[in-house]
Amino acid sequence: MSDIDIVESLKRDLGAKALEVANPDRRRIFVKVAPADLIAAVTLLRDKYDCAYLATITGLDKGETLEILYHFASTAASLTVRTEVPRTAPRLASICPVIPGAIFYEREIQEMFGIAVEGIPDPRRLNLPDDWPEDQHPLRKDWKHVRPAEVIPGGKS
Amino acid sequence: MSFKIPIGPQHPALKEPISLRMTVDGEVITDADLRLGYNHRGVEKLAEDKTWIQNIYLTERICGICSHSHASCYVQAVEKLMEIVPPRRGLYIRYLVSELERVHSHLLWLGVAGHEAGFDSFFMYTWRDREIVMDLLEMISGNRVHYAINTIGGVRRDIDEGQKAKILEGVATLRKRSEYYFAIGANEPSFVARIAGVGLLSKEQAVSLCAVGPVARASGVARDVRKEDPYAVYDELDFEICTAASCDVLGRVVVRVKELLESYKMIEQMVRNLPDGDIAVKAPRKAKPGEALARYEAPRGENTHFVKSNGSDRPERLKVRAPTLANYPATIEMLKKGFIADIPLIFAAIDPCICCAERAVTLVDARNGAESIVLMSELRRRALGRAKNAPVKGNAVWPF
Numbered sequence: 001m002s003d004i005d006i007v008e009s010l011k012r013d014l015g016a017k018a019l020e021v022a023n024p025d026r027r028r029i030f031v032k033v034a035p036a037d038l039i040a041a042v043t044l045l046r047d048k049y050d051c052a053y054l055a056t057i058t059g060l061d062k063g064e065t066l067e068i069l070y071h072f073a074s075t076a077a078s079l080t081v082r083t084e085v086p087r088t089a090p091r092l093a094s095i096c097p098v099i100p101g102a103i104f105y106e107r108e109i110q111e112m113f114g115i116a117v118e119g120i121p122d123p124r125r126l127n128l129p130d131d132w133p134e135d136q137h138p139l140r141k142d143w144k145h146v147r148p149a150e151v152i153p154g155g156k157s
Numbered sequence: 158m159s160f161k162i163p164i165g166p167q168h169p170a171l172k173e174p175i176s177l178r179m180t181v182d183g184e185v186i187t188d189a190d191l192r193l194g195y196n197h198r199g200v201e202k203l204a205e206d207k208t209w210i211q212n213i214y215l216t217e218r219i220c221g222i223c224s225h226s227h228a229s230c231y232v233q234a235v236e237k238l239m240e241i242v243p244p245r246r247g248l249y250i251r252y253l254v255s256e257l258e259r260v261h262s263h264l265l266w267l268g269v270a271g272h273e274a275g276f277d278s279f280f281m282y283t284w285r286d287r288e289i290v291m292d293l294l295e296m297i298s299g300n301r302v303h304y305a306i307n308t309i310g311g312v313r314r315d316i317d318e319g320q321k322a323k324i325l326e327g328v329a330t331l332r333k334r335s336e337y338y339f340a341i342g343a344n345e346p347s348f349v350a351r352i353a354g355v356g357l358l359s360k361e362q363a364v365s366l367c368a369v370g371p372v373a374r375a376s377g378v379a380r381d382v383r384k385e386d387p388y389a390v391y392d393e394l395d396f397e398i399c400t401a402a403s404c405d406v407l408g409r410v411v412v413r414v415k416e417l418l419e420s421y422k423m424i425e426q427m428v429r430n431l432p433d434g435d436i437a438v439k440a441p442r443k444a445k446p447g448e449a450l451a452r453y454e455a456p457r458g459e460n461t462h463f464v465k466s467n468g469s470d471r472p473e474r475l476k477v478r479a480p481t482l483a484n485y486p487a488t489i490e491m492l493k494k495g496f497i498a499d500i501p502l503i504f505a506a507i508d509p510c511i512c513c514a515e516r517a518v519t520l521v522d523a524r525n526g527a528e529s530i531v532l533m534s535e536l537r538r539r540a541l542g543r544a545k546n547a548p549v550k551g552n553a554v555w556p557f
Contacts, residue, residue: 024447024448025237025449027386028449028450052364052365052367053364053367053369053380054367055367055452055459055461055478055483056461056463056476056478056483058463058474058476060465060473060474061474069463071450071461071463073385073386073452073459075385078386078450078452080450099365099367100365100366100486101365101366101367101368101483101486101487102367103486104482104485104486105478125194126193126194127193127194127197128194128197129194138199138202139201139202145199145202
């Protein structure tokens with residue numbers, strides 16, 4: 001299938017659920033859906049577009065909203081499903097029931113952007129240490145690293 | 158009686174120190190749990206403070222073995238954002254280095270696999286031969302590890318006729334030797350029997366857990382970005398996707414061996430058909446607002462970089478997905494129902510090299526929490542002991 005066929009077919013299958021379908025480059029297709037339609041869109045991609053392979057999940061901090069991109073790939077194209085959640089109530093459904101391999105990426109999104117992934121099979125942290133404060137999310141734009149003051153035992157000579 | 162065995166997290170030779178906690182029932186692993194983050198360097202956050210050019214050198218330092226993979230994947234994305242097309246000679250040199258890197262990585266891995274299976278002469282031969290390709294890489298780029306050959310819009314160093322002849326000569330030697338060792342493998346039934354049937358991962362599991370690279374291909378999933386999404390020069394080259402159907406460590410060895418031979422083929426094609434012309438075009442300092450997704454087949458599997466630009470001289474966001482992370486969910490499945498003695502082999506087979514040096518393993522008794530320290534050498538002794546006691550599988554065949 002060519003890119004144009006995939007775009008047309010996606011528009012047909014998703015109907016009003018597809019808020020935006022873009023084809024910025026050869027073999028790169030971006031579909032925007034509402035958070036409520038995420039599971040339906042991912043299931044459709046897996047079953048009809050041969051996209052059982054999830055490359056990764058990217059989070060973007062856009063100020064008022066947080067955007068999450070699910071990068072899928074099939075032999076025909078790289079399809080990305082994007083969805084936006086408000087910064088004040090960042091909640092999202094887990095896609096693990098559809099794509100079990102998403103677990104590590106969802107754990108990463110949870111801790112790095114502070115998005116609550118509902119129904120995630122394993123909600124533990126992935127990369128951050130256990131004593132990391134609950135409300136700090138390093139990949140958000142307003143998070144700045146403050147280097148702790150250097151303490152030299154015995155003081156500087 | 159159920160035990161928990163933690164392995165890790167600290168390991169000097171590992172790019173990503175991880176902690177692995179396995180629940181065992183006797184010698185059989187019933188569950189495995191991974192903990193990451195011991196070496197998290199915040200590269201994605203750091204990249205937002207660096208310019209487009211500085212980030213090439215940052216991404217190159219994500220990994221020591223496949224350093225060129227991350228840098229190439231990153232420049233592929235940035236070249237798309239800046240809408241520049243590198244000259245064909247530059248692209249040929251870039252992907253020539255890619256294939257040489259794949260050869261060095263696979264030879265390194267084959268050595269580790271031989272070592273873990275107790276076939277140390279295989280390890281010594283492959284690592285000796287790896288020096289040939291390391292010397293070629295040093296000749297082309299000036300470095301053995303971080304080649305620093307990529308720039309936005311092409312490459313930084315040209316190659317001349319003398320270097321071309323040396324590459325062809327080196328590859329001819331490597332091919333001859335590789336074929337000889339692989340023929341030896343066929344006459345070594347204990348090696349084949351040790352790795353056959355270990356670390357099973359079915360095709361369905363490989364698909365649903367999103368495994369990548371040789372791990373997925375050894376389970377019969379013919380997924381290779383070089384064919385699926387042929388970037389730059391790969392649609393001009395003649396090569397095949399290497400797969401195996403045995404779904405075990407033997408399959409992963411076979412896939413990497415086949416890939417070595419395919420890489421030799423590609424290197425020769427690229428050197429012989431090297432186009433004339435410039436090696437790089439000048440890149441702008443800033444990129445237009447936009448986003449780009451680049452995919453690259455690294456030796457361990459697919460690399461994915463997503464870059465978003467806001468119109469300035471540095472990225473708004475750089476997302477990096479390294480292949481080893483994609484293979485962790487599959488590794489947990491491979492370890493389940495395996496033996497403690499197979500841990501080094503299974504772990505080596507996804508190529509994170511967690512067990513390539515001496516390290517301590519702690520055995521935790523689940524009932525009273527008492528811990529006993531077992532050295533990696535003891536674990537390896539158990540592994541070798543199992544190799545001696547394992548019945549030679551009459552139906553396991555070396556495919557060369």
